[in-house]
Amino acid sequence: xxxxxxxxxxxxxxxxxxxxxxxxxxxxxxxxxxxxxxxxxxxxxxxxxxxxxxxxxxxxxxxxxxxxxxxxxxxxxxxxxxxxxxxxxxxxxxxxxxxxxxxxxxxxxx
Amino acid sequence: xxxxxxxxxxxxxxxxxxxxxxxxxxxxxxxxxxxxxxxxxxxxxxxxxxxxxxxxxxxxxxxxxxxxxxxxxxxxxxxxxxxxxxxxxxxxxxxxxxxxxxxxxxxxxx
DNA sequence: GACTCACATCGATATATGTCAATATAGAAA
DNA sequence: TTTCTATATTGACATATATCGATGTGAGTC
Numbered sequence: 001x002x003x004x005x006x007x008x009x010x011x012x013x014x015x016x017x018x019x020x021x022x023x024x025x026x027x028x029x030x031x032x033x034x035x036x037x038x039x040x041x042x043x044x045x046x047x048x049x050x051x052x053x054x055x056x057x058x059x060x061x062x063x064x065x066x067x068x069x070x071x072x073x074x075x076x077x078x079x080x081x082x083x084x085x086x087x088x089x090x091x092x093x094x095x096x097x098x099x100x101x102x103x104x105x106x107x108x109x110x
Numbered sequence: 111x112x113x114x115x116x117x118x119x120x121x122x123x124x125x126x127x128x129x130x131x132x133x134x135x136x137x138x139x140x141x142x143x144x145x146x147x148x149x150x151x152x153x154x155x156x157x158x159x160x161x162x163x164x165x166x167x168x169x170x171x172x173x174x175x176x177x178x179x180x181x182x183x184x185x186x187x188x189x190x191x192x193x194x195x196x197x198x199x200x201x202x203x204x205x206x207x208x209x210x211x212x213x214x215x216x217x218x219x220x
Numbered sequence: 221g222a223c224t225c226a227c228a229t230c231g232a233t234a235t236a237t238g239t240c241a242a243t244a245t246a247g248a249a250a
Numbered sequence: 251t252t253t254c255t256a257t258a259t260t261g262a263c264a265t266a267t268a269t270c271g272a273t274g275t276g277a278g279t280c
Binding site: 022025028029037039109110 | 129130132135136138139140141142143144145146147148149150151152155158159212215216218219220
């Protein structure tokens with residue numbers, strides 16, 4: 001914090017408002033934080049690598065060295081963040097990537 | 111985990127290797143995790159909004175509602191992640207954004 | 221040297237979260 | 251209904267980290 005007894009002589013004037021509002025920063029940060037986990041990035045990569053664009057959850061459990069509850073947890077985190085959509089077909093649940101969220105993050109990085 | 115006593119009859123065959131290796135996922139996740147903090151995104155936004163492309167640290171301290179040690183911590187985290195570079199000029203330290211890291215993250219999202 | 225400003229580090233604390241074993245739930249098939 | 255498979259939830263634990271007050275460090279000024 002700047003000292004209270006002296007005016008800002010040596011330092012620069014306050015910045016203009018930045019491009020990102022607090023709310024925008026918060027929502028983008030929530031998505032980035034979801035991506036900030038190697039296991040989740042690999043799950044996304046596995047889904048994206050499929051020509052069908054979807055993968056059943058049991059395949060994802062087998063592909064990483066993680067337990068089934070842990071994979072289920074990561075899928076839930078990404079689903080609730082809007083990065084994945086899921087569809088039940090019989091016993092299995094298929095996950096797909098929601099592109100819109102990734103696109104908005106790319107714009108933040110631009 | 112799949113049951114050990116039965117072969118994978120009802121389930122699908124293992125996936126091919128995903129696009130991201132474990133190491134690639136780890137390094138990208140580290141960067142995403144750094145971005146997964148609203149305060150850090152706002153700091154980046156403030157720096158990016160400057161025509162000069164650089165901002166002295168004291169301005170950043172004043173622009174967010176956070177204490178000076180906290181801002182210093184966030185700047186250090188981003189600097190060590192390679193997202194920022196800094197230059198001391200006299201008493202002040204100026205921070206600039208390193209574009210290369212952001213570009214690589216955009217590619218991961220593509 | 222003495223003082224001030226800018227920034228970094230330390231220590232402590234609270235909170236968040238990744239992980240798994242155990243268990244629950246839900247659908248399919250017998 | 252009973253049983254099996256697929257997925258989710260719970261509870262517990264360990265680790266990471268955001269935050270701040272206090273203090274240290276380094277540069278400039280008097």
